[in-house]
Amino acid sequence: MKNLIVLKVITVVLAVSIIFSLFSCMNEDRIDVPPVKLEDINGNYRGRLITVQGDLRNEKVIDFKVKKDSLTFQEFPVKEIVEKVVSDPVKVQAALTAMGKIKYKMNYTSVLNADKNWVELTFAPKTLELQIPVDGVIKKTLVTMEPKQKGYFVGLDYTLRFVFAAEKITVNGTELTPFEPITYNFPYCVKIN
Structure with a gap:
């Protein structure tokens, strides 16, 4: 009891x-999220990039710069693309070394939300043009990039998030088939200045 x-x-x-x-x-x-202005998005960023193609997944840290209406990578990661064009792993590494750093620029438009605490970005990626050297021959490669969702710059922590994908690869005028899209996911990018 x-x-x-x-x-x-x-x-x-x-x-x-x-x-x-x-x-x-x-x-x-x-929690009150501090207000932001459209100009607050401008600056240099460092972010986690998750590259996914089918069951393959790679992660790395990458830097890029955002200006008024564009986002620029000074060293865009093209390894997955080159691997689809060149099948021999030794030749892939040789091609990447010969190509050096690849610059890539994406345009965007931005809109401030009603509460003025985050910015929505709508990307308009350009076609990525690569000259891939293989066995003394240059393979002209065009990569069609498409946004997968809108990007967001959040005023709470001044971070940027966005996703886009390489949807199609054309080599010397011939489309690679079958081709599974390569997704470039930037889930958390921090403004470094």
Whole structure:
């Protein structure tokens, strides 16, 4: 009988504490997200890039720059693209070395949300043109890039998020088939200045 009374008291105390915890959470003020301006997005960024093609997934850190209406990569990662054009791994590495750093620029338009605490970006990627050297021959490669969703610059932590994909590759006028799109996901990019 004593154990039953103790169990009932503990249950009542636990129930009351849960109820008070829930009410205290409901009464807390929401976190105020600081307002941003369209110009706040401009600057240099460092972000995590997750590249996905089918079951293959790679991650790396990449830097890029955002200006008024464009996003520019000074060293765009093209390894996955070159691997689709050149099948021999030794020749892939030789081609990447010969190509050097690949610059890529994407245009965008931006809109400030009604609360002025985040910016929505609509990307208009250009076709990426590559000259891939293989066995003394240059393979002219055109990569069609498409946005997968809108990008967002958030005022709470001044971070940028966006996703786009290489949807089609054409080599010397012939489209690669079958080809599974290569997705470039930037889930969290931090403004470094």
